[in-house]
Amino acid sequence: MKLSEIARILESEFLTGENKKDVDFHYCRGCDLMSDVLAAFADGSVFLTGLVTIQAVRTASISGAGAIVFVRNKKPSADIVALAREEDIPLLVTPLTMFVSCGRLYEGGLTGVNGNR
């Protein structure tokens, strides 16, 4: 699924990284526990989280995430957006909850980072 399609399905806006809207994604992870994110690689996955911190962006970067979506309309501060831009990771915000966001992306065909559905 193209990132532009993910953005549309999640009714979300780009805070940075719109230039990557044509990048294709196959895997998705929804997680607020950084320890868990670090426990499994997720190259080029979409990372959904409700944890809006600098460390969420760094953890995403270290774990290979290709895009970050903050759920439930949580708007990050300017330094968080700046870090994502620096790391070259698109950052989106959706008004939807974690559950509904995951549901819509699942329906759209994305799989978990271990390939399961």
Add this chain to the structure above:
Amino acid sequence: MPVIHKSYHVTKNDFIHAGEASIHVKNLLKSLNYDSDLVRRVAICGYEAEMNLVMHGGDGELSVDVSQSKVVIEVTDKGPGIADVELAMQEGYSTAKDEYREMGFGAGMGLPNIKKNSDEMTISSEPGSGTHVTMVFFCKG
């Protein structure tokens, strides 16, 4: 290829910068065209150890030695040390404060994750004299 050595100062409780050193190392290895699997393993392990220093340890440093055959990361701090290293290595063991759990850390998964993703890991620590973690990653081929 000459051996490259870099070291970064890491500060206890500094969450604004925590993880920067590991991201630098990751970008360095990428720019040197190291195998992507190796780069990911080094990045994850370096980051886990760096976060441990910031949360549980004390001021210290993260250093990296890069050669053709291997990458070695060392993370040293002058914090309180670990009384029972064997216990700390067990998955699920954590003394993380609530404040760190609220940031999504403190599941007691970091040290086991380093063990899993590195080719060699040694951790030496004494209560009162800090912690030293060495991680070695061998390049394939």
